[in-house]
Amino acid sequence: MELEFPVMPACLTKAEEKIMDYIFGHTGHFLFASIGQLSEQLGISDATISRFARHVGCKDFKELKAVVMEQSTIGEPAIKMAGTLNKEKNFCVESWIMQQQICLKHTMEQLDSVEFQRAAEEIVTARRIFIHGKNASGSMAQLLFYRLRRLGIQVSLLPAGGTEIIEGLVHADNNDLVVMFSFSKISNEGRLILDYQKSAGYHTLAFTSRLYVPKEQMANVNLYVYRGEEKEYHSMSAPAAIVDALTLVVSEKIGAKSVDKLREIHVLKRQYTNI
Known part of the structure; x- marks a missing residue:
């Protein structure tokens, strides 16, 4: 899968390369993961993930997921589910x-x-x-x-x-x-x-x-x-x-x-x- 971010940095830190690799190799898991779950999965702090999002030109982690989702080629039902869940930090039945x-x-x-x-x-x-x-x-x-x-x-x-x-x-x-x-x-x-x-x-x-x-x-x-x-x-x-x-x-x-x-x-x- 090829992705284009708003900004493509000339170089990435080792932690950022790890995040990038995870996005490319496990797109579906990334779209459904919270920042905390991704942090635990990769052994990287929430702050580092947030900095990575800004480094590639996104306002925050939520916008990063939106950029990836827009270009994703995973199955359409999964994309739709992720699009709905990513509107908020956590699913809220009242909002639904x-x-x-x-x-x-x-x-x-x-x-x-x-x-x-x-x-x-x-x-x-x-x-x-x-x-x-x-x-x-x-x-x-x-x-x-x-x-x-x-x-x-x-x-x-x-x-x-x-x-x-x-x-x-x-x-x-x-x-x-x-x-x-x-x-x-x-x-x-x-x-x-x-x-x-x-x-x-x-x-x-x-x-x-x-x-x-x-x-x-x-x-x-x-x-x-x-x-x-x-x-x-x-x-x-x-x-x-x-x-x-x-x-x-x-x-x-x-x-x-x-x-x-x-x-x-x-x-x-x-x-x-x-x-």
Whole structure:
């Protein structure tokens, strides 16, 4: 890995060379380490590490980690996690919750209320609903599946990846809706869903974190959610909030039918409490 610092010193002390070598050889460990942990690992004082940061043109240790993180080639999930943790000296749950409030605020500011109502209408009028999400997005697909199924809506989950998705998607037609979670970029499976739509005729609803989506990657209805900056750990707070809000609007549109189904579920649960 090659790194460029704001200042490249002509010479380094033995301790600084040791720090530099550790950054190059153990980048992931460096990004997740506190200055105290790095000091213990290398047998070098906190003050020496701080001086090294200033020597290479950084204001402090935190800025040094930011410079390394910006140029790092380690796995993207690790980079995002490090980016979030490095915002503060130690992780603080209160600060994290405040950050989720920011995600919700950005989502609220950018969410198109007309598009949101269209999404609810698509769900209500569809004969069947197919939901796709992979990796972390799979959790939101599961949540929407659970919420809609409780309302008595005919809904199924598409396989997360590979050609197996075709076995589920082939049953969708022009009376159906395919919901896809494709936040920061569209997956190969997402491209398949949009491409097959042209011949199958089903409608599509996409959850996205992109304010600009190329025309060829747009669904019939697109709902924006903010999940954090590019190199931060991406939160699911806003997507979960929009899924729940969508569920409530759909329930309202369905009316008494949704209440009857929930009541039936409640009765059956009481009847079979031993399961």
